[in-house]
Amino acid sequence: MTSQAKGQRTLVGYYLQLLLWMVFMAVVTFLAAGTLAYPAGWIMIVLFGGGGVALIAWLSRRSPQLLRERMSSPIQKGQEGWDKVWLSLFVLAFCLWFAFMPWDAARSNFTAVPLWLQVVGALLVLANYAGCFWTFNVNTFAAPVVKIQEGQTVIDTGPYALVRHPMYSSALLLFFGMPLLLGSWTGLWGALVLSIALAWRSVNEEKALRRQFVDYDDYSRRVRYRLIPYIW
Template sequence: MDNIIEKTISGFIMLLAIMGVLIFLPAWTANYLQAWLYLLTFAISTILITIYLFKNDPKLLKRRLNAGSTAEKEKSQKTIQAIANVFFCFIYIIAGFDHRFHWSSIPIYISILANIFVILGFFIVFLVFKENSYTSAIIEVDRNQKVISTGLYAIVRHPMYSGAILMLVFSSVALGSYWALLSVAALTFTIIARLLNEEKFLSKNLSGYDEYCEKVQYHLIPFIW
């Protein structure tokens, strides 16, 4: 358990540090209120979810620590994750340059409102974690894993991705950048490629998944796709 806590804390600090560098270095200033508010929103949301998992589902927390392209077992997912990581980084890099060169003009109150939607995205991810203890950060199937069809899974097949995309879309606005939405769009298509590949994997390796897909037809957005 101590090892999990250590890895969680170090991983969290590393992530925030990387995000800070990706944002503030291109911006070339620390006088970037939208960035500070966003990082605070991101940090608090992540901490609250982590505390919940630590108290209620430490096994899931451990699964979430094994993440990234190098952790993926499927070759296709390694490639997809590597591409996703690049687009994720570019969201913050572009936002930083946008702030430096004033490409976008987003009022501070719009950025604050966007942070509320960032929190909503995190909340959707939290509901997924609460509903599905097998939500690994990589594509795999546990020996005792069962198909989850309750909660948000009764609406769309990949509610965690839905929440993540919502969070990312409004992240760019929270940072005061419309141009960063280009990278969000590219990342969204990468996520779609990931989930379609994931569905093929689950169809082969998770009993009952085909029946679940027949019941729940929408991948990400209810009544649309």
């Protein structure tokens, strides 16, 4: 099998992996909601599916190595030990939170959150994907786990000139956009908990970065904010 054929086979595998995740999301969403008549749920599935397809297609040309990292297991070789525990718990918490929101929205017959705020939520989800594209464009080492990769350097351009963890900043938009889109006020409390967990991870991730890169301290002095410009 030629390298091109292997690459195409691998790419098909990535799309199948995304499809399985979309099916899982759909099953959880509509089972929790108790109905298929849930427009916000369908919109969310379309946004996640469309964003996932776009990222896979773009990264397969921009950086196949980064795509491989992003689609890999959340437990990897070389990953910080504490991050294996953190990420396992985070994924579990995310899935429980994700299942709760459609159920919570159904309790009010999907009318608790006004339509205009649901639109804002959808825009925040889209902004998350825009942030991901921007980050991946300047940092091809943006792995989903905390580990140091061969050839990795400190990046200080693009979104990294604004905050030290732009992927996490983008995730905050997703965390608060999803409850608004799905119509769950209580889900915003879950978004806050996930955001605090992500902030904790950023602090501990920087300890690993400082051990590896002598210029990280200088970078952190130039870019003062971790996640939110002018705040923290």
